[in-house]
Amino acid sequence: MTEPFLIGDRMTGGYGKGADILHDCTIAVDKGKIAVIVGPNGAGKSTAMKAVFGMLNLRSGAVRIEGEDITALSPQDRVAKGMAFVPQTSNIFPSMTVEENLEMGAFLRRDDIRKTIEQVYDLFPILRDKRRQNAGELSGGQRQQVAVGRALMTQPKVLMLDEPTAGVSPIVMDELFDRIIEVARAGITILMVEQNAKQALDIADIGYVLVQGANAHTGSGEELLQDPEVRRTFLGG
Template identity: 80%
Template sequence: MTEPFLIGDTMSGGYGSGPDILHDCTVSVDKGEIAVIVGPNGAGKSTAMKAVFGMLDVRQGAVRLGGEDITKLTPQARVAKGMGFVPQTNNIFTSMTVEENLEMGAFLRHDDIAQTMAQVYELFPILHEKRNQAAGELSGGQRQQVAVGRALMTQPTVLMLDEPTAGVSPIVMDELFDRIIEVARTGISILMVEQNARQALEIADKGYVLVQGRNAYTDTGKALLADPEVRKSFLGG
């Protein structure tokens, strides 16, 4: 068995000198795959994501990208290695235009960004339409598109999304999920934390159910949706 492209391997850790929030937690994703982390509130879902991105101390375990140990790297260094991260809130520059937001995403690049910009506009046509508008004037769903688009401007090999559909309508959620599938089809790995567990597992190649910072269930999205225990405990029956 070859190792997954990105793996947070048996991670234990927490914030600063506080107690461990994660306990032997493992999450991974392969090239072009969608992996989804679900579970009840306070289960450590976003914490697991932040651990993989280097935003908290991993006291035990390791994070590896393409076989390279990146456990000690800063988040900035991980972006340079090909990891894009979209936080749940405060994820756009509200006073800047849509296009300026996207340009900010390419701050590490020294090549021509025009083609990537065109790809983002193709993926999210509404952003092209509103490219000269202040991002703060957009709807919640459109702001999320800006945030994802900005992360894509770094040309990531892995895109990490923390609750991308939080606070958007069901129609917008479906549209965002469709776009996420399109991104994965280009070969980018998607690791995503999602409150809308049922809908997220429907598009997931792989799913992780976390409870109190531990892996409770790991399987394909379809298998988890079909599991009576998972359905009863986490998906409302």
């Protein structure tokens, strides 16, 4: 069996010198697939993703991308390896225009970024219309599109999204999920944490239900949606 494209393998750790939040937690996703982490509040979902991105120290376990051990790398060095992370909040520059936000996403690049900007505008047409507008003036859903677009400007292999649909309307949520599917179809691996568990598992190739920082249930999105215990405990019946 070949190893998944990205894996946080048996991760145990927490923030600083604090108590462990993750306990032998494994999160993995294949190339061009969508992995979703769900679970109750305080389950360690965002912490698991931040651990994969190098934002907390692991006491045991490892993170590998394309078979390469990156456990010791900083988040900045992981970006250079092809990882992009979109936090839940403070994920845009509100006083900059939409296009300036996208340009900021490409600050590490030395090539012509115009083609990538056009690809982002093709994915999110509303951003083309509002490219000269300050990002802080946009709706919540549009700001999320700017944040995702800016991450895509790095031409990532892995796109990591922390609660991408938090605070947006159901219609905007469905549209964002449709765009996320498009990104995955382009060959970019998606790892996301999502409170809207039913809708997220609907588009997930693989889902992880975490409880108290440990793996409680793992399966395809469809399997988890059909699992009676998962439905009863996490999906409201």
